[in-house]
Amino acid sequence: MAAPADQVSPSATGVAVEVNLGDRLFRWATAAFAAGAIVALAAMAVQMTRASALSLRHFGPGFVTSTEWDPVRDLYGGLPYIYGTLVSSFLALLIAVPVSLGVAILLSELAPPWLLRPASFLVELLAAVPSVIYGLWGVFVLTPWLRESIQPPLQSALGFLPFFKGTPRGFGLMAGGMILAIMILPTISSVTREVMRAVPATLREGALALGSTKWEMVRTAVLPYARSGIVGAIILGLGRALGETMAVTMVIGNRAEISASLFAPSYTMASVIANEFTEASGDLYLSALS
Secondary structure, three states, rough: OOOOOOOOOOOOHHHHHHHHHHHHHHHHHHHHHHHHHHHHHHHHHHHHHHHHHHHHHHHHHHHOOOOEEEEOOOOEOOOOHHHHHHHHHHHHHHHHHHHHHHHHHHHHHHHOOHHHHHHHOOOOOOHOOOOHHHHHHHHHHHEEEHHHHHHHHHHHHHOOOOHHHHOOOOOHHHHHHHHHHHHHHHHHHHHHHHHHHHHOOHHHHHHHHHOOHHHHHHHHHHHHHOOOHHHHHHHHHHHHHHHHHHHHHHEOOOOOOOOOOOOEEOHHHHHHHHHHHHOOOOOOHHHHOO
16 A cells, blocks of 8 residues: 655654764764774784884793892893782782672672662772772781781691791782782672672562572572673673782882792782882893793
8 A cells, every 4th residue: 555645754854864973873883882892902002012023022932930130130030920910810819709709699689778878989989099008907907917926826727737837027929919909899790799789680689589599599590690790790800900000019028029928028010010110221121020
């Protein structure tokens, strides 16, 4: 049947064309934004590769396996800094992930309404504290507490293990890992809470209808559904831990050595860059830091 003369097809008006053009422009704009982030990351990678080319040619793969760092003789090896970065970040995740998961479960599943808002605010407030404040707190509160109250009992009870040998100093890998754990806790817990709140209510209701307790409902219905989001939250926390500079520099001891003991001082890649970049005078020195 033919359309009445007074009815005009939407495609015959300027509206449809205008909407399509707007959609097309919006898609191009968002694609440009996404491409801009990728281009910025690629530009940083290219610049860092160019800046480190001299040390890569001079030392080759031995740079990441050597333990000697001597600016006087222009000998540079990055293994102690890689070790300190990885161990302190792993220790931070070991402490922060269970605590963050517990905080997220409390705030998303168990907390009463009167507790939910202030507790959420206080947890997220931790992310707003500058890292230098964490560092000062670590120097004046955390390290004395570790030296006097935590490390001596650990040494007495578990001193036969290589992780708890040595002199309790307060400063060291344990202090660095603990302060990193506090710093990444709000990131992991906030993202995990939002992921768990996105779980469909029907899954919770179905588990409870089958006779599950609250904990069984969380364990069997909520956590499996939110697993990928929780992993993403952990990866975000790991990125914060790997790149943290100031707070770790103030409590980790800043000594380039590889030791199994958590009481021993250590060094991270971010810390050595922050401490030595302004003092680097030679091209090879700057290239090694890059």
